[in-house]
Amino acid sequence: MMISLRRMNAILQKDFKDFSRNLAVSTVLIMPIGLGAFYGRGGVNSIEAHYMLINLAFVMIATFVQCCLIAEEKEKNTLRGLMLSPASTTEILGGKSLLTFILTMITVSITAYLADYRPANIGVIVLAFILSSFFYIAVGTLLGLFSKSVMEASVIVMPVVAVFSMGTFLPTFVDQYPFLKMGMYLPNIQLIELAVKVEAGGGFGDVLIELLIILAWTIILCMLTAAIYRKRMVD
Amino acid sequence: MDNIIEVKGLAKVFGNQTAIEGLNFHVKKGEIFGFLGPSGSGKTTTIKILTGQVTPTNGTAVVFNQSVSQLKKPEFRSRFGVLTDNSGLYERLSIHDNLKLYCELYNIPYSKIDEVLDTVNLKKEKNKRVSTLSKGMAQRVTLARALIHEPELLFLDEPTSALDPTNSLHIHEGLRALNAKGTTIFLTTHDMQEAELLCDRVAFLNKGSIQLLDTPDKLKKRYSDSTITVELMTEEKVVLPAGTEGADRLFEYMNTNQVVTIHSNEPTLGEIFVQVTGRKLA
Numbered sequence: 001m002m003i004s005l006r007r008m009n010a011i012l013q014k015d016f017k018d019f020s021r022n023l024a025v026s027t028v029l030i031m032p033i034g035l036g037a038f039y040g041r042g043g044v045n046s047i048e049a050h051y052m053l054i055n056l057a058f059v060m061i062a063t064f065v066q067c068c069l070i071a072e073e074k075e076k077n078t079l080r081g082l083m084l085s086p087a088s089t090t091e092i093l094g095g096k097s098l099l100t101f102i103l104t105m106i107t108v109s110i111t112a113y114l115a116d117y118r119p120a121n122i123g124v125i126v127l128a129f130i131l132s133s134f135f136y137i138a139v140g141t142l143l144g145l146f147s148k149s150v151m152e153a154s155v156i157v158m159p160v161v162a163v164f165s166m167g168t169f170l171p172t173f174v175d176q177y178p179f180l181k182m183g184m185y186l187p188n189i190q191l192i193e194l195a196v197k198v199e200a201g202g203g204f205g206d207v208l209i210e211l212l213i214i215l216a217w218t219i220i221l222c223m224l225t226a227a228i229y230r231k232r233m234v235d
Numbered sequence: 236m237d238n239i240i241e242v243k244g245l246a247k248v249f250g251n252q253t254a255i256e257g258l259n260f261h262v263k264k265g266e267i268f269g270f271l272g273p274s275g276s277g278k279t280t281t282i283k284i285l286t287g288q289v290t291p292t293n294g295t296a297v298v299f300n301q302s303v304s305q306l307k308k309p310e311f312r313s314r315f316g317v318l319t320d321n322s323g324l325y326e327r328l329s330i331h332d333n334l335k336l337y338c339e340l341y342n343i344p345y346s347k348i349d350e351v352l353d354t355v356n357l358k359k360e361k362n363k364r365v366s367t368l369s370k371g372m373a374q375r376v377t378l379a380r381a382l383i384h385e386p387e388l389l390f391l392d393e394p395t396s397a398l399d400p401t402n403s404l405h406i407h408e409g410l411r412a413l414n415a416k417g418t419t420i421f422l423t424t425h426d427m428q429e430a431e432l433l434c435d436r437v438a439f440l441n442k443g444s445i446q447l448l449d450t451p452d453k454l455k456k457r458y459s460d461s462t463i464t465v466e467l468m469t470e471e472k473v474v475l476p477a478g479t480e481g482a483d484r485l486f487e488y489m490n491t492n493q494v495v496t497i498h499s500n501e502p503t504l505g506e507i508f509v510q511v512t513g514r515k516l517a
């Protein structure tokens with residue numbers, strides 16, 4: 001299948017203009033950045049604290065913002081126009097994810113930098129961030145497709161925001177409540193495990209398992225999202 | 236093949252609500268086909284089925300010689316255009332930016348934007364944000380968007396419902412020009428005058444099924460009661476029945492130079508609709 005970058009770019013351009021005029025959603029970017037600056041000044045410096053913030057940034061931008069953008073396209077019936085155009089599912093969902101991806105990478109980087117997080121191996125961490133953002137964007141897209149309006153979306157997305165940002169503390173409770181062990185395979189926890197290994201001097205080969213688990217989540221979520229999208233195209 | 240749309244036994248049930256049942260019709264390539272009915276009669280549902288947005292419960296719908304389930308394929312989607320109640324616009328963007336996106340999606344040059352804005356009479360407003368437009372203006376933008384790629388087949392769901400008469404007339408002209416260039420138009424409306432002016436053939440839809448289907452002209456002749464109305468010098472109007480009685484009286488009026496005008500009394504499409512369905516168009 002041929003993918004038209006021109007179409008995806010057109011959707012990105014449109015989204016950028018629209019987003020910059022949408023203060024209700026665009027101000028969300030300020031929150032993690034502000035928290036990052038606050039952490040940095042407070043001298044908080046454990047890896048868990050950093051990742052509580054980084055995971056929050058991921059979920060607020062990649063999931064929350066994406067969910068709102070998709071829900072608004074549904075609410076205003078503009079997604080229908082895209083669906084009826086010759087653009088393919090990949091072009092539409094890919095195009096719709098580009099802006100969120102760029103915003104996520106920028107926001108997460110600034111947040112981490114302000115919080116004084118300096119990873120021992122930047123290459124591995126960037127790769128892990130890219131994979132993670134794909135996962136969070138897919139979750140946001142999926143939830144957006146299930147919502148009929150932006151209002152509904154912002155309610156549906158809240159439990160997910162809570163799980164992935166608060167989930168950072170999951171490992172602390174696992175000894176007490178063994179049933180939580182399953183949760184250790186969540187991509188946000190895997191990201192922390194990966195970061196801990198990287199700080200201990202681990203390279204690419206040492207974190208392959210964590211990367212693969214995050215990748216597996218991403219692939220499953222993307223496939224699920226594409227399937228739901230195709231189903232939602234027809235009543 | 237001459238038919239661009241072929242529909243056989245088409246039905247759609249939403250839950251326990253029957254939207255359409257047993258529809259049979261075809262649309263010929265190159266015609267303007269009117270699909271008329273009061274609200275709730277199933278017009279929008281039919282368009283949504285024909286554009287692959289709704290799956291029918293029963294029956295077959297063929298567009299471009301393909302079952303409608305095939306319309307999901309991108310190569311078919313560039314061949315039709317559609318305007319329905321669920322055609323939304325990006326409200327924070329200008330008219331121009333909305334159409335620019337569609338130029339890219341359909342792979343057509345930006346020069347089309349001015350051309351199509353001319354058709355819908357919005358050239359001067361092209362840099363206005365959609366959120367500042369009136370309902371009628373927004374409707375004209377969605378219309379512009381539906382026809383910007385000059386599709387082979389255009390579905391228009393009540394395209395002039397929010398427009399004033401001047402703009403409606405301007406749009407009718409544009410649609411006729413597009414039709415002359417080869418676009419087949421499937422038009423729903425509850426405006427009988429619009430249908431009479433534009434359509435080559437019309438179907439009357441009531442409660443989900445087609446009651447009548449023919450050219451406006453033939454329908455009028457068929458439902459004509461063959462009376463004529465004569466206006467006299469005295470400004471009195473008299474209705475004369477067909478046959479020798481009417482002919483004798485007309486002869487008398489003419490012979491005494493009393494006649495100002497003579498009209499044959501064909502019914503309007505609206506009157507025929509009421510007669511056939513017992514319902515007024517809302």
Ligand SMILES: Nc1ncnc2c1ncn2[C@@H]1O[C@H](COP(=O)(O)OP(=O)(O)O)[C@@H](O)[C@H]1O
Pocket residue numbers: 235249250252253254255272273274275276277278279280281
């Ligand atoms: N998505 C839907 N869910 C349930 N009922 C629907 C849906 N769409 C249409 N209907 C029902 O189907 C009937 C026909 O609707 P519609 O096709 O919109 O008529 P029209 O466009 O002629 O006004 C109406 O009774 C309407 O309530």
Ligand SMILES: [Mg+2]
Pocket residue numbers: 275278279280320392
């Ligand atoms: Mg309708």
